[in-house]
Amino acid sequence: MEYFNLYANCQLVKGARMSLLCDLQMRRFYHIPNDTADVLLFLQQHSIEECMAHYGEDNREAITGYISFLLSKELGFKDNRLVPELTPLDLSWDRYSDITNVIIEFNEDISYTGDFFRELFDLHVQGLEIRCYHKTDLDRIRELLEVFNGTTLKFIKLVLPYEATLALPALDKLVKKYPRVRSLLIHSSPADKLEKIFDGSVPVVFFSSNINSCLACGEIRADYFMSNMELFTESQHFNTCLNRKLSIDGNGYIKNCPSLPESFGHVTKTSVREVLDNKAFQRYGKIRKDEITVCKDCEFRHVCTDCRAYVEDPQDMYSRPLKCGYDPYTNSWENWAENPLKQSAIAWYGLEEIIK
C-alpha cells in the first residue's frame, strides 16, 4: 500500500469554493479547488489506492495528477504508511514582546527620545515603520535612526516622498550607516519600479501614487499575501493587523494604528504601561480572521494582512476590510472602490479623495 504524507508545515485552508495550500517553510502558496483539497484531506487518512476506490475509476487520472503535482512541489512524499511520527504542526503563537511592531508618522516637531519611546523600545519591539507623508529633512531622519543603535529592534521600514536629490547612492549610504533599515518605500515617484541597494539586500520600492495621509493604508492585495510561520500561526489566534501593534500619529497621539480614530494618550504625558493596561487598546487584537464576516469563508484568510481601520460596515468591528476586492464566493477580484455597496462606507471614512 502506498500513502501520501503531506509535510506538516504545508497547511490547507479551505474557503467557500477554493482552498489555499500554504507552504509555510518555502513561503509559497497554491490556490486549489476545494475538490482537490478534499482529496488531499482524504489522503491524510487513507492510502492512495483507497482514495482511488473512494472517488471511483473516473477520477483516477485526476487524483494521480494531484499527487504528482504535490510531489513536484515537494509538499510531501510517498511511503508505505502514513508516518505517525511526523506529528502535526503546533499552531500556537507567542512573542516575547508586548508590542512587536510600531508605526511612527514622523513629525519634525516631536521628540522621539523621551521616556515613552525608551520604555516602548525596551519592550524588544521587532519592527518599526517610519512614515513621512511630506518632504522631510534627511538629517532629522538620521537623528531618529540614531536612537535605535544598540537596541534589539531588528527591522526598520522607511516611507519617504520622492525627491530628485534623494538618489540611490545617498540611500545606500544611509542604510549602510543604519543597517536596521531593511526596506524603503518611496512614494509620489515619477514611475513604479523596484531597485535594490546595500549589495542587493535592501529593496527600494518606487511607488507612483501619493501616500500623503494614513487614508492610503489598509488595502488588501494579492501581492501583500504572505505564507509564513509567523503570520499563519498568529492569524489562528489574533488579529494580524493590530495584535501587539502600536502607532504614534503625526501629532504624537498613541493609537492602535494611525488610521483608527481612538487615541490612548500622548507621548509626552502617557506611559507605555498605561496604554498596555488599557482594555480598549487591546480590543482589536483578538479579532481573528475566522470570525470576520466574509473573511471567514475566504481561503486567503491566514496569509492576509487584514485591516480593522477601514471596514465595509463602520459600525461593525467584525465586518470585512473595506479595501478588499476579493469575493471568496465567486473567486474573483474587482476594484473595491467601484463597488456600489461600498460607497457609503467610502463616504463615511472620507476616502473619496484618495480613490479618484
Added chain:
Amino acid sequence: MSQQILILSQSHLEGTTDHVCQWLGHLGIPYLRMNGEDLFDMQHLGDLPGNDEIAVVWYRRKISSFPVKYSLKQADFQTQYTLKRFLADEFNGLHSLLFYTIDRQKWLNDPITEDNLNKLHVLALARKCGISTPFTEVVTTRAAIAQLLENYHEIIVKPVSECIFLEDTAGGQYKMLTKTIHQNNLQLVPEKFFPSLVQEKITKKFEIRTFYLDGECHSMAIFSQNNRKTKDDFRNYDNQRPNRTVPYKLPAALEFKLGQLMKLLCFRTGSIDLMVDMQGNYHFLEINPEGQFGMVSYPCNYYLERKVAQLLSKSISHEKEIYQ
C-alpha cells in the same frame, strides 16, 4: 542577595542567547549574562560571578572573537598560528575557572564534560544504553578500509573531534565535511594515514535533530534525500531547494534511552543527531551539548527559547523554596 541565573555567552552572532534573554525579560525574570568578551574589561578576579550569587548556569558559548587584535611585529603565518593557539589557551584558562568556582550541580550541563566531550566515548555510552549506532572504527591503513568494504558497501570518514574550517595564505576558505569511501575511490586513500574515524555508511531516509531539554525530546525530521547535493551531510546547505524540516516524535522507548544517555553525561540540554535508514531503524550519531536549537525551534514552532527561559526560571524559584 537573592541568587540569580548566569548565562555564559558571547557578545556577537548569538541570536539564540539573545532570544532566550528576551524571553527572560518578557517573563520578568532577572538574569546575569556574561559574554566572554566581558573578560577583556575585568579589573580583578573578584569581578567574576561567585558561587554564592548564582543559582543556575546556562553555558551557551565561550566567546565570539577577542575584542582586541594581537599580532607579531614581523608577520609570519606559522608563528601567528602558534600565537593564536596560545591566546586561546590563555583565555580558556581564565574562562574555565568558573567551572571550578561555581558548584558543578548548578550547571545545566556539566561544563567539564561538555568542554571535553569525546565522540568515541559517547558512541560507546549510547550502545551501553541500548541505542543503536552505526558500526564505528578507527583505522590507520588502506588495507583496513578495504577489509571493512567487504562487509559494508560504503563507509564514511569523519573527524574524531570536530570539523574544522581551513584558511590558506591567499584567504581561501575550505570546510571539512563527511566523505564517502567505496571500492571505486579506495585507490585514492593513502596506504598508511593518521588514525581516522570510519563509520558504516547508512542510506538514510531522513535525518533527525533532537533538542533534549530536561527530560523532554523535541525532534525534527530533516528530509534531504531527494537532494543529491546534500546526501552526505545536510550542512552543505542548498538555498534553492532547502531541506524540508518538520516536527517529529521519536518512539517513547528511544526517548527514554536518550534520556538515560544524557543523564550519564550529566547534561540537561543538548542537540542529538540521529538517522533513520530505509527500513525505518534509528541510528544515533552524536550529541552537541551546546548545539543550535534555533534551527529546530523555528521550523517546528516549538518555542524552545521560551522553554529554556522557563527551565532557568524554575531553577531560581526552586532555589528560593530551599532557602526560605
